[in-house]
Amino acid sequence: QVQLQESGPGLVKPSETLSLTCTVSGGSIRDYFWSWIRQPPGKGLEWIGYIYYSGTTNYNPSLKSRITISLHTSKTQFSLKLSSVTAADTAVYYCASGFRDGYTLDYWGQGTLVTVSS
Amino acid sequence: DIQMTQSPSSLSASVGDRVTITCRASQSITTYLNWYQQKPGKAPKLLIYAASSLQSGVPSRFSGTGSGTDFTLTITSLQPEDFATYYCQQTYSTPPDTFGQGTRLEIK
Numbered sequence: 001q002v003q004l005q006e007s008g009p010g011l012v013k014p015s016e017t018l019s020l021t022c023t024v025s026g027g028s029i030r031d032y033f034w035s036w037i038r039q040p041p042g043k044g045l046e047w048i049g050y051i052y053y054s055g056t057t058n059y060n061p062s063l064k065s066r067i068t069i070s071l072h073t074s075k076t077q078f079s080l081k082l083s084s085v086t087a088a089d090t091a092v093y094y095c096a097s098g099f100r101d102g103y104t105l106d107y108w109g110q111g112t113l114v115t116v117s118s
Numbered sequence: 119d120i121q122m123t124q125s126p127s128s129l130s131a132s133v134g135d136r137v138t139i140t141c142r143a144s145q146s147i148t149t150y151l152n153w154y155q156q157k158p159g160k161a162p163k164l165l166i167y168a169a170s171s172l173q174s175g176v177p178s179r180f181s182g183t184g185s186g187t188d189f190t191l192t193i194t195s196l197q198p199e200d201f202a203t204y205y206c207q208q209t210y211s212t213p214p215d216t217f218g219q220g221t222r223l224e225i226k
Contacts, residue, residue, distance in 0.1 A: 045154075045162065045205055045217040058212060094161055103209040103216060104152055106173070108161035 002027035004095050004109035012089075012116050018082040022095030022109060029053055029071065033102040034078045036069060038091040039111075046091075050102030051078060058102055085116045120144050122208055124218035130226040135196045139221045141189045141206030150210035153182055153191045156220075157202045165204075166191065193223075201225050 008020035022034070035050040049059035051069045059067050068081040082089060092113050096105040121144040131137050141151065149169035154162040164173045166182035169189060179194045193200055206218040 044220050045156075045207075047216045061212070096161075100167065101209060103207065104164065104167050105154075105162070106164055108163070111161050 002032065002097055002107040004097065004107055006093060006095050006109045006112040008112060008114070010113060010115060012085055012114060013118050014086055014116055015084055018080070018085050018089060018093075018114055018116070020080045020093055020095070020112065020114070022078050022080075024076045024078070024097070027097070027107075029073050029076050029078075032097040032099050032107075034069075034071065035096045035098070035102055035105060036080045037094045037096055037105070038089075039094070040088075040091045047103065048080065048082075048093075052102070087116050090114065090116045120147060120208055120211055122206055122216075122218040124204075124206055124221050126221060127219065128222040128224065130224045131196055132226045133196055133198055137193045137196055137223065139191045139204055139206075139223075141184075141191070141218050143187045143189075143208055143210075146186045147208045147210035149185050150208055151182070151184065151189050152207040152209060153180075154205045154207065155200075155202045156205065162205065196223075198225075 003025045005023045012018045030053040033050045036048040051057045051071050066083045071078045092111040094111045095109045098104045098106045123142045125140045151169045153166040156162040170182045181192050203220045203222045205220050
């Protein structure tokens with residue numbers, strides 16, 4: 001059973017870079033796609049992107065210019081960096097994983113709220 | 119871009135009722151359709167994948183049907199723990215609008 005835990009700052013200033021890490025336990029980093037999803041307060045889900053252990057990534061086109069998702073196999077972690085944030089990036093950020101593709105998400109972290117504010 | 123439209127956006131039902139939620143795609147997505155359940159303050163949970171396959175551990179009162187553009191999630195004999203928001207998700211093509219807008223299922 002894969003378990004995921006997000007970590008990172010809960011407050012980020014406008015124009016700065018949001019950085020989150022997801023720590024994986026209970027599963028091999030090589031067997032899954034590793035994804036990030038976000039949910040603005042009171043709103044629906046938005047898929048951000050995924051990375052596969054080979055290093056292949058796929059990003060949401062609407063965020064692509066600002067996103068980097070990286071895999072840290074030695075630490076069984078993966079990370080999200082979102083640059084030039086604005087208030088519109090305020091959301092609960094979830095890390096998730098799936099073995100079928102980068103979109104079907106079998107396992108989820110509990111989520112972490114990131115607020116963009118000065 | 120493929121748009122996913124769920125209906126209704128909210129509904130009220132009673133314990134023991136049979137409930138159906140609909141998801142319509144703006145173009146054919148064959149059976150590349152998943153359903154998730156999300157309870158307040160919690161992460162979503164995968165219920166159904168590939169339109170009709172029940173995720174391991176999910177009760178059999180949940181079922182999914184459909185192909186092409188029209189899909190349904192049915193919950194037979196609603197239980198108290200089923201009151202939540204349900205999202206459909208297409209995986210036929212990449213985002214931006216991968217998920218439906220959600221259907222909130224409330225207790226009548």
